Amino acid sequence: MDSVVSFTILGLFTGAAYAIAASGLVLTYTTTRVFNIAHGALGMVMAFIFWDFSQRQGLPTWLALVLVLGVVAPATGWAIQRFVTRGLGEGPVSVTLVVTVGLLVGCIGLATQVWPPESRTPLPLFNGSGVELSNTYVTAHQLITVLLAGMVALLLYLLLTRTRIGTAMRASVDNPELLKLFGGKPDRVAGLAWAIGTSLAALGGILLTPVVGLSYYDLTLLVINAYAAAMLGRLRSLPLTLVGAMGLGILQSYAVAYLPSDGLLSGIRSAMPALFLFAVIVLMPQAQLRVGQVKGIVSAPLPSRTRQLGADVALVxxxxxxxxxxxxxxxxxxxxxxxxxxxxxxxxxxxxxxxxxxxxxxxxxxxxxxxxxxxxxxxxxxxxxxxxxxxxxxxxxxxxxxxxxxxxxxxxxxxxxxxxxxxxxxxxxxxxxxxxxxxxxxxxxxxxxxxxxxxxxxxxxxxxxxxxxxxxxxxxxxxxxxxxxxxxxxxxxxxxxxxxxxxxxxxxxxxxxxxxxxxxxxxxxxxxxxxxxxxLASLPLLLLAVVFGVTSVTGAVLGGTGLMLLPVLQSTNPSLAGLIFGLVGFGAVALGRDPNCLANRLFTLGRALRAQVRTPVRRPSESYQDRPEVTEEVPAHVAS
Amino acid sequence: MSLLEVDDDVVVRFGGVTAVDHASFTAGTGLVTGLIGPNGAGKTTCFNVISGLLRPAKGTVRFHGRDVTSTPVHRRAKRGMGRTFQRLEAFGSLSVRDNVRAAVDINRGLGGLLTPGHRSQAARVDALLDRVGLTHYAAERADAIPTGTARLLELARCLAADPALLLLDEPSSGLNESETEAFGVLLRELAADGRGVLMVEHDMDLVMSVCDTIHALDFGRVIASGAPAEIRGDAAVQRAYLGKADVGQVA
Known part of the structure; x- marks a missing residue:
């Protein structure tokens, strides 16, 4: 019986840290409609910065905490909103995903470049002190985590319901354009939401590092835990998100306590957030088909059959x-x-x-x-x-x-x-x-x-x-x-x-x-x-696919070559390995808004070159260059 | 039994707003039925309930006498419901012809996609484009044509399935005067084919001239139903429209 209580307390502590991170995710998503997959990765970078300030450079812990949570994280969040994710919310989901995945990969690359892999021991807050709670030793760090989660919840509640800018935040969820007409400033609201959101990611990351360690990947994948918790509130409700986070923390704690540490079930411990997520998703009600203004997408043109054959023969x-x-x-x-x-x-x-x-x-x-x-x-x-x-x-x-x-x-x-x-x-x-x-x-x-x-x-x-x-x-x-x-x-x-x-x-x-x-x-x-x-290997794959053009076969072939060259480049320049990886991420951030990307630019260049070579007679087929995705007008039975 | 029956006081709520408030009305075969009302009266919401994009909190939708309230969108379409959208839902990256082709393909089903039959298919696509008068636009990208034309494209797409009931959401907006007139003729033809047409429309001249029956909505309630002449003289309808106008002048 005692063990149940103590594992519940342990679970509540991890859950509290998840809750902090998850509420940041919900805040950014609801105000800007951009789901930040890099939420965990940002928390990871901030945790490294905190470690750097407090342990490598020896600043007092409180000062390092204030600097990271009050200056570095909000500034980063604001800058990301301002320069990276602004306007993404109205676009297709696929673009949002690619850009934020780019951010995630970029963060990992940056972190490995600045803080190369070595053994680091992040210290808990108020190391060494703690109290006895119903036969369980609870560290001060754990107590503080739970207290902070409560404080964050309270402050967010007050911010959203009692302040002007909080009202504007809730308004911008529904209609940023309308908010603008009524004198609100959706951009300022969005910037603030991202500043707070990133700060919360940082706090969640810093609180979790004594448990999971300063790891590039574990903290990055924190986004899945936060996402799973937030899904309970359908990415909207903060109270339900808190409930989800606590529930997930407790479940994870029980999994560690009561499931065997070997055999098939051992994997459940680390897969708990994903399992939790699937359970929540299966229980979710049917989403309605969305009705809204449809915009066509200009894709890379289809090659003619002869050109396709020629390219294939050339490749072989x-x-x-x-x-x-x-x-x-x-x-x-x-x-x-x-x-x-x-x-x-x-x-x-x-x-x-x-x-x-x-x-x-x-x-x-x-x-x-x-x-x-x-x-x-x-x-x-x-x-x-x-x-x-x-x-x-x-x-x-x-x-x-x-x-x-x-x-x-x-x-x-x-x-x-x-x-x-x-x-x-x-x-x-x-x-x-x-x-x-x-x-x-x-x-x-x-x-x-x-x-x-x-x-x-x-x-x-x-x-x-x-x-x-x-x-x-x-x-x-x-x-x-x-x-x-x-x-x-x-x-x-x-x-x-x-x-x-x-x-x-x-x-x-x-x-x-x-x-x-x-x-x-x-x-x-x-x-x-x-x-x-x-x-995580799937993420650079997606990014390079998009950067080289995910709407064309040429893009896939070039992208495949690029992905193969990535580790080669890294092993020939080991000191820049992280930077090279990061460049892939930030490259996708810069180019991810255009799914045709490099391949399409090549095609455009190729057409321009061919136009130079040929006599400048206007051919009817040239109109295809303006509207590439219209398929050939030859009925299929004629061609086949 | 009418072709379409919106019955048992359909209710739809969005948060605290009741968009459709205990509404019941019908639309019959061979008739053009109008659904009118000021902006925000719940017309499009009614369409979403009828076509299956939205589940009502209360009430029943019957089609061909069968309860379809919980039938999925695509199955209602298979049973003979076609609709167009107020905010365009044309396939923007495809050509006008390919939009209709896609509709014809969907209608043939997955089995149809794997069997040959392209020749009759092409003739069918051409006939549909011709019926709504879009032959000239066939090669254009659907996101590059004028709004009114795109609405006709949505209608052509619907007709691919030869539906028993057409739900048209503001079909004439974006058409000029002569186009609207031609469209009115087309509407009568479509009804004369033995179809039911239910139409949300703001162009009162068009509504009054082509509709057999009109239902007027205000704040989600049906405030009047009847022939055009009755609706024109109805005090509640006039209040709903003129009342709005007064508010507009004050603001």
């Missing part, structure tokens, strides 16, 4: 040349690039055409790789089966969030990735924690592609086939429906399309493509482990 020829010349280690890199390009192609389908964001695409590749390695059947049917399993899992992820809209779906994929990582991939029946599995290379129609060169060429063929499939789908009726769904789900629904199952199908297809990439990757590497498919 290039790789064939490379296999003849390059040494094995570099060839491996070419294979990696092909893997990444295939996973990015699955994102072209899902994000570029469909408008949905997956933050765990690499996890689906991991499932494909796991099944492929476990099956031990290095044939086409083995590969196909791996893809099917990945697709089935993709559908299973999409089904509970069927009833919800874009943002929730994307955030749930992040939770899902974490769940897979902790509970499946690291489990003994799968890859195992520090273990790896062996996988053989493919045998197709009796021909074994066991040499690296031959195998890389086979991978390139798969990439080209996938590109063909994606473009064929885009040109056909299904592609048209994909775009229609992205533009207006409400119209699709009233025309008779079951938008929910269509979305599940899209998710499954995209996961299956990633699964094929994973299976091929397993064969390429020969040995694979859980560390190859960590959930």
């Amino acid at each position: 020829a290039l790789v064939a040349l490379l296999t003849a010349w390059l040494p094995g280690s570099s060839l491996l890199l070419v294979g990696m690039a092909a893997t990444y390009a295939m996973v990015m192609l699955s994102l072209v389908l899902l994000t570029g055409y469909g408008g949905h964001v997956s933050l765990a695409q690499f996890t689906f590749a991991g499932i494909g790789a796991l099944v492929y390695a476990k099956l031990g059947e290095p044939t086409l049917s083995g590969l196909l089966l791996s893809a099917l399993v990945a697709a089935a899992v993709g559908a299973v992820v999409a089904i509970p969030v069927l009833r919800l809209t874009g943002l929730y779906l994307a955030l749930s994929t992040l939770a899902f990735g974490l769940l897979m990582d902790k509970m499946i991939f690291q489990a003994e029946f799968a890859f195992g924690t520090n273990n790896s599995l062996d996988a053989e290379r493919l045998t197709i129609l009796g021909t074994s592609f066991s040499s690296l060169g031959g195998y890389v060429l086979v991978m390139t063929f798969f990439l080209v086939l996938m590109a063909f499939a994606v473009l064929a789908l885009r040109r056909g009726a299904l592609g048209r429906l994909l775009i229609a769904m992205r533009d207006s789900p409400a119209a699709c629904g009233t025309l008779g399309l079951d938008t929910r199952w269509f979305r599940v199908g899209l998710f499954a297809l995209s996961a299956g493509m990633a699964g094929i990439a994973g299976g091929l990757f397993a064969g390429l590497r020969g040995t694979i482990g859980a560390s190859d498919f960590q959930v």
